[in-house]
Amino acid sequence: MIKAKPLSYALGAELTSIDMREALGEQDIQLIQETWHDQHVIVLRNQDANPEDILRFARSFGSLDNHEATPFYRMEGYPHLMEITTQPFNGRPSETRNVGRNWHSDYSYTGRPAAASVLYCVKPAPIGGDTMFCNMVRAYETLTDKMRRIVDDLYSVYDISLTKGFYERDASEVAETKRLNPPIAHPSVRVHPGSGKKALYVSERVSHFHGMTSEESRPIIDFLCSHATKHENVYRHQWRAGDLVCWDNRTTMHVALTDFDQSEVRHMLRATIIGEESGFLVG
Ligand SMILES: O=C(O)CCC(=O)C(=O)O
Numbered sequence: 001m002i003k004a005k006p007l008s009y010a011l012g013a014e015l016t017s018i019d020m021r022e023a024l025g026e027q028d029i030q031l032i033q034e035t036w037h038d039q040h041v042i043v044l045r046n047q048d049a050n051p052e053d054i055l056r057f058a059r060s061f062g063s064l065d066n067h068e069a070t071p072f073y074r075m076e077g078y079p080h081l082m083e084i085t086t087q088p089f090n091g092r093p094s095e096t097r098n099v100g101r102n103w104h105s106d107y108s109y110t111g112r113p114a115a116a117s118v119l120y121c122v123k124p125a126p127i128g129g130d131t132m133f134c135n136m137v138r139a140y141e142t143l144t145d146k147m148r149r150i151v152d153d154l155y156s157v158y159d160i161s162l163t164k165g166f167y168e169r170d171a172s173e174v175a176e177t178k179r180l181n182p183p184i185a186h187p188s189v190r191v192h193p194g195s196g197k198k199a200l201y202v203s204e205r206v207s208h209f210h211g212m213t214s215e216e217s218r219p220i221i222d223f224l225c226s227h228a229t230k231h232e233n234v235y236r237h238q239w240r241a242g243d244l245v246c247w248d249n250r251t252t253m254h255v256a257l258t259d260f261d262q263s264e265v266r267h268m269l270r271a272t273i274i275g276e277e278s279g280f281l282v283g
C-alpha cells in the first residue's frame with residue numbers, strides 16, 4: 001500500500017512502497033497522480049532503477065519528450081532521457097554540467113512546455129548540489145486580489161538565452177539551441193488541466209511581458225519571482241543515490257544549486273513528460 005508523507009510546509013511528498021523495477025498498477029498510478037496534484041513534487045527513495053525502469057515509470061503518467069528542443073544532451077541510445085552530469089559524456093566535456101541554475105519551469109521556452117519532469121539520481125555530489133522547488137499555486141493564491149487581476153492578463157515572454165550559464169556552453173550548440181527555440185509568450189497564469197488549480201507561470205527566464213517594455217516588466221518579474229521563492233514556499237531536496245524526484249512544471253519552479261565541487265561527479269537522468277501546446281512566437 002503506497003503511503004504519502006509530506007516533506008515541507010509548502011509542497012512535496014515522499015511516497016513509500018514503490019519499486020520502480022516493477023510496472024505500476026492502475027490504482028497506484030491514480031494514487032500517485034492525486035498526490036502529485038496536491039503536493040506538486042513527489043519523491044521516491046532507495047530505488048535501484050536502470051534507464052528502462054525510469055522510462056517505464058515516467059510513461060505511466062504521459063507521453064515522453066524526445067528532447068528535440070535541446071538535442072545535444074540526450075543519453076546515447078535513449079533520446080527520451082537527458083543526461084545531466086558534471087562528467088564528460090558521449091566522448092566530450094559535459095554541456096549539462098550547469099543545467100537549471102536559475103529558477104525555472106522545464107521547456108517553458110518551447111511551444112509544448114513540459115508537464116512534468118522525472119529526475120533520477122545516479123550519483124549525488126559528495127556534499128551540496130541540492131535542488132529547490134517552489135509552489136506556484138500558493139504563489140498565485142497569496143497575491144492580493146488586485147495583483148492577481150493584473151497577472152491574469154499578462155503573457156510571459158520566455159527567452160532561452162536567459163538560462164544561467166547558457167553562453168558558457170559550446171558556441172555552435174548555443175546558436176542551434178537559440179534557432180530551435182525563439183522567444184515565445186505563454187499566459188502568466190495557467191490552469192492545471194488535471195487539478196483545475198491556477199498557478200503563476202513566470203520565472204527568471206522571462207525577459208518581459210508581451211506588449212510591455214522590459215523596463216516596465218522587470219520590477220514585476222522580480223517581485224513575482226521573489227514572492228514565489230520565499231523560504232516558506234520552498235522544498236529543498238538533498239539528493240541520495242537512488243532518489244527519484246518528479247515535479248509538476250505547471251505548478252512549480254525549481255533551481256539546481258551550485259554549492260558543490262563541480263570537479264566531482266554529480267550524475268542524474270531526466271525524463272520529461274510532454275505538456276499541452278501553448279503560446280505564440282513573438283519574433
Ligand atoms: O540537476 C538538477 O538538480 C536539476 C536540473 C534541472 O533543472 C532539470 O533537470 O530540469
Ligand SMILES: [Fe+2]
Nearest residue numbers: 100105106254
Ligand atoms: Fe529544470
